[in-house]
Amino acid sequence: MKYLYLVGACGSIGRQTLDIVRKSKDEFKVIGMSVGSNLELSFALIEEFKPEVVCFRKKVDAKLSYNPIIVYGDEGLDYLASYSKYENETFVNALVGISGLRPTVCAIKARKEICLANKETLVVAGDIIKDLVKEYNVPLIPIDSEHSAILQCLTGEKKNEVKRLIITASGGSFRNRTRDELIGVTKEEALAHPNWKMGAKITIDSATMMNKGFEVIEAHYLFDMPYEKIDTVLHRQSIVHSMVEFNDGTIKAEIGTSDMHTPISYALRYPSHNLSESENLNLFGLNLTFEELSMDRYPCLRYAYLAAKKGSIYLAVLNAANEAAVALFLHDKIEFLDIEKIIYNEISKDKYKNIEYNLSNVINLSKDIMNDIYNTYGGLE
Ligand code: NDP
Ligand code: MG
Numbered sequence: 001m002k003y004l005y006l007v008g009a010c011g012s013i014g015r016q017t018l019d020i021v022r023k024s025k026d027e028f029k030v031i032g033m034s035v036g037s038n039l040e041l042s043f044a045l046i047e048e049f050k051p052e053v054v055c056f057r058k059k060v061d062a063k064l065s066y067n068p069i070i071v072y073g074d075e076g077l078d079y080l081a082s083y084s085k086y087e088n089e090t091f092v093n094a095l096v097g098i099s100g101l102r103p104t105v106c107a108i109k110a111r112k113e114i115c116l117a118n119k120e121t122l123v124v125a126g127d128i129i130k131d132l133v134k135e136y137n138v139p140l141i142p143i144d145s146e147h148s149a150i151l152q153c154l155t156g157e158k159k160n161e162v163k164r165l166i167i168t169a170s171g172g173s174f175r176n177r178t179r180d181e182l183i184g185v186t187k188e189e190a191l192a193h194p195n196w197k198m199g200a201k202i203t204i205d206s207a208t209m210m211n212k213g214f215e216v217i218e219a220h221y222l223f224d225m226p227y228e229k230i231d232t233v234l235h236r237q238s239i240v241h242s243m244v245e246f247n248d249g250t251i252k253a254e255i256g257t258s259d260m261h262t263p264i265s266y267a268l269r270y271p272s273h274n275l276s277e278s279e280n281l282n283l284f285g286l287n288l289t290f291e292e293l294s295m296d297r298y299p300c301l302r303y304a305y306l307a308a309k310k311g312s313i314y315l316a317v318l319n320a321a322n323e324a325a326v327a328l329f330l331h332d333k334i335e336f337l338d339i340e341k342i343i344y345n346e347i348s349k350d351k352y353k354n355i356e357y358n359l360s361n362v363i364n365l366s367k368d369i370m371n372d373i374y375n376t377y378g379g380l381e
Pocket of ligand 2 (some may be wrong): 144145146215
């Protein structure tokens with residue numbers, strides 16, 4: 001039995017994780033769960049899985065059929081991630097944004113295995129997380145489909161024989177538009193992703209291509225690979241989830257349907273391919289295309305490499321600016337093209353370079369940058 005602590009249970013990844021647990025109750029038991037602002041869904045999931053610890057976002061009058069430990073907010077997430085009672089514990093991080101960072105740190109210190117969907121954790125604090133997983137000797141298993149693919153392609157291979165990682169990108173909701181055609185696009189248009197059904201923030205990140213920038217950064221930390229050896233390619237079908245090219249010219253790819261249940265299942269059962277909840281891929285009639293992913297068309301991808309070059313603290317700056325800008329766009333406060341301008345403006349500032357890179361500094365700096373950006377554009381209300 002694996003004992004799970006799932007944060008972000010009401011979201012896209014959270015619900016798909018619970019689909020897997022629901023079908024394999026003899027394999028997984030949910031011990032801790034953090035829920036979202038949709039209280040009806042939250043109560044339904046709590047009653048169904050009956051975790052020992054429940055974290056709500058805010059104080060609520062919870063009338064439940066049993067008596068779990070109930071905690072709230074960011075401190076509650078830390079409590080849940082630190083709670084430990086069983087031998088075989090796994091922490092599944094399906095939160096969105098920098099809110100995922102502190103709980104990951106707590107879970108590592110509690111020596112839980114980490115299944116990580118929350119990509120902002122590695123973007124903001126990749127070096128810190130890498131050191132912590134080493135110090136506490138815990139596995140860090142990616143859920144993101146691209147990194148799941150790379151992990152599988154690297155299995156049994158020698159790192160010094162890897163020529164490059166090739167991360168595929170669907171192109172997001174505006175892949176058929178020129179830059180001129182991005183002027184005045186609406187939130188609804190941006191949220192209509194052609195291949196994947198995901199939470200709002202990552203869907204906007206896919207449209208700007210910041211998501212791919214984040215995935216390059218994640219890959220750098222997860223696979224200990226220099227940025228010069230991480231490339232991206234536009235692959236509209238999202239069937240090839242990513243690839244690894246070796247020195248002898250061999251390219252290994254992991255392919256399958258675009259269904260996150262598969263990489264979630266692989267992470268939870270790592271390294272087992274025994275079970276999945278997704279449909280099998282029909283190979284007949286597949287038409288797989290690969291095109292250059294232009295950094296002129298998608299400047300956010302360039303900004304990710306640029307921030308990485310400026311140093312780790314700039315990755316926290318990159319994430320904070322992006323997180324604030326995307327929230328403002330989702331609240332109709334700015335235009336779509338303002339997102340990239342806000343990000344570029346922030347990572348161009350030299351004043352951050354002297355800030356010492358440590359956990360409390362990256363958290364506080366991120367908060368300050370986000371608040372400043374919100375204030376500049378009239379807040380989120
Ligand atoms: P969603 O927005 O669907 O879900 C995120 C969940 O986290 C929501 O339930 C949300 O609560 C909760 N949450 C957000 N902030 C906080 C907070 N401060 N405290 C407590 N709970 C919070 O996101 P996704 O599931 O799409 O994505 C989760 C992560 O996984 C992201 O980092 C994303 O980039 C990554 N990812 C997602 C993929 C996907 O297919 N969806 C694919 C690969 C990676 P509320 O319900 O109140 O909003
Ligand atoms: Mg991905």
